[in-house]
Amino acid sequence: MDVSKFIDAEKGLIKGEIFHSQEIYEEELEQVFARSWCFLAHDSMIPEPGDFMQNYIGEDPVLVVRQEDGSVKAFLNQCRHRGMRLCRADLGNAKNFMCSFHGWNYGIDGELINAPHSDQIYESLDPDVFRATQVRLANYKGFIFGTWDKTVADFEEYLGDFAWYFDAYVDRFEGGMEVVGVHKWVLPANWKFNAEQPSSDMYHGEVSHGSAFQVMVPLSAEGAPPPWAMEQLGKLSQPAGYQFTAPNGHGTGWFNGGMPLMDETILKWHQSTETEVSARLGADRFAIAGHANIFPTFMMLSNYTFRVTHPRGPDEMEIWAWSMAPKNAAAEVKEAIRLDLLRTFSPAGMFEQDDAVNWEEEQRIMRGHMARKKPLVYQQMLGRARYDADGLPGKTVPHVYAEEAARGMYQHYADLMSGKPWPDLEKLKKAREQRERAELAAAASPAPKAASGGSQ
Ligand code: FES
Ligand SMILES: [Fe+2]
Structure with missing residues (x-):
């Protein structure tokens, strides 16, 4: 837009x-929130394996969970079946997450473990189809940020200066x-x-x-x-x-x-x-x-x-x-x-x-x-x-x-x-900064003396 x-x-x-505009707002969810690094948790909020908390990227609910090996994973807090909120607690400790609608059961990493009667009603539980949608994560000095975007720069580069x-x-x-x-x-x-x-x-x-x-x-x-x-x-x-x-x-x-x-x-x-x-x-x-x-x-x-x-x-x-x-x-x-x-x-x-x-x-x-x-x-x-x-x-x-x-x-x-992809935005921003730096350098340096005569 x-x-x-x-x-x-x-x-x-x-x-x-x-x-004010509703139309602009809808676009912000896609172009701003889904393409930026958003704060999700601090290490001290989920210290133990199985500790989880909810947060949001824009309007999308995200579940942030400490894994058994101490790492953190985050995924869309939405059941892949009918889109119900997978975990309805704000925070807590869990061994797994069971959707309260039809009982699909997910691991703390967002992988589907079991769906009731699945052996009779599904061909297979293909993880690519049934897995909760994963968030890309970064941990900066204990502060955990997440993004859906695979092309935005790594978090420290995104922070820049x-x-x-x-x-x-x-x-x-x-x-x-x-x-x-x-x-x-x-x-x-x-x-x-x-x-x-x-x-x-x-x-x-x-x-x-x-x-x-x-x-x-x-x-x-x-x-x-x-x-x-x-x-x-x-x-x-x-x-x-x-x-x-x-x-x-x-x-x-x-x-x-x-x-x-x-x-x-x-x-x-x-x-x-x-x-x-x-x-x-x-x-x-x-x-x-x-x-x-x-x-x-x-x-x-x-x-x-x-x-x-x-x-x-x-x-x-x-x-x-x-x-x-x-x-x-x-x-x-x-x-x-x-x-x-x-x-x-x-x-x-x-x-x-x-x-x-x-x-x-x-x-x-x-x-x-x-x-x-x-x-x-x-x-x-x-x-x-x-x-x-x-x-x-x-x-x-x-x-x-x-x-x-x-x-x-x-x-x-x-x-x-504008919807431009991140690589294009990075080029645009680099060019903008170079232009500004050049203008500042030109303004700071003394003006060259006017030529006093023509060529000999
Ligand atoms: S919506 Fe989650 S099991 Fe049906
Ligand atoms: Fe204030």
Whole structure:
């Protein structure tokens, strides 16, 4: 589908039709979700053989299962007989999966073991016909991603330069991360709002979350905020930082010195980890975590919220948000992180409710005719991107309030929606980057002197 009449990423102009149209949504399931790497599980969610959990790639339910040999397999959670949901539990441990409709029985690897009365009614149980549809998997530092697409690049290549930034969230500590809680809820808004915002929109925090920040500021006995809290709040009003965008639509942004932290226990613990994290990742990556999104819908925040947004039509998303914590952190730190997430980014969290109100209102307004006629303006820091600048890999802009990552995300979205095969998209993206790098190099080098005369 050609969505170029709605998206001009180079100029930063995007029409609201892409958030509203049912026709566009149906195409997204095929061109975006079925062709991207989607988050499915973390190792700590399914540690033992037979442990399983459900997740989704777009609207397709997927069962992710730890195998006897410790590897992981994932397959479409759909019985090959009449398409019933094969396993109806959210998570658990199983020796096999029996479909509750007619009793077909599958192994934990998705192979059909038996169908009742099969010796009398089927010629054979040909595995190519009867096997549950398998997902291609990748495990990046304990985070398991899956795709239906056999032609998309391997996961690390798909991440590109974003891997360097992703590590600032997931590879800070020896021992990695573990899950400490999960919330699931439904919002009446398009999935792209919760992809674009953690990629690109730090700008809303000062206004949308202003009152929540004020409420969360602790007060001393004299009724005044302590100096450490004022220092944290100051980051919002004097924003300095960066934003990064990747050719495959991933994005991240951060304040220099890190995100504001309003919980003293977490702040002190965070500061105490600087030596360890700097030794592991380099001092420059200690504070670059802010918010981020791996396209299409795996978003994360520096406070250890990791979430996936499942599309449920053009005007609904289902959010699954896991609270994670460094595995080797002290129990009281893990509990402080869990409680902080309850207060901030759970369905009842103060920041989460602020964001939800914005997205729901945007969605409602997109029903209007005029509301979708004129493009929305995504032009912050337009023309200010550089490559490999200030020690940061890839394409960045030197401001935390920017829309470079949103433009990058919608460029990639339009590329995918065009239906071009991945090898062609890769060539297109390479050519685009080469052109941008050449233009930047030409702009940076002094103009050649004008010729002073004709040939002799
Ligand atoms: S639908 Fe699963 S056994 Fe018939
Ligand atoms: Fe927000």
